[in-house]
Amino acid sequence: MEESQRNNWLLTGLLYLDTTKPNLISRYDLVDTPLNRLTEADLRPDRSMIDKVNALMF
Numbered sequence: 001m002e003e004s005q006r007n008n009w010l011l012t013g014l015l016y017l018d019t020t021k022p023n024l025i026s027r028y029d030l031v032d033t034p035l036n037r038l039t040e041a042d043l044r045p046d047r048s049m050i051d052k053v054n055a056l057m058f
Contacts, residue, residue: 004011024030031038045053 001011001015003009025032031042033042
């Protein structure tokens with residue numbers, strides 16, 4: 001599907017959706033708001049979280 005979108009191809013056929021499996025939003029705990037609508041404050045992690053990540057890396 002991604003390749004067809006990149007190449008502006010029209011897909012035909014059937015797609016099977018397994019509604020018993022979690023969707024991407026719930027699987028990855030994503031927010032309901034589209035990312036391009038989030039503010040800088042929404043996207044910036046708390047300073048304590050940055051410190052924890054840095055401590056794990058260095």
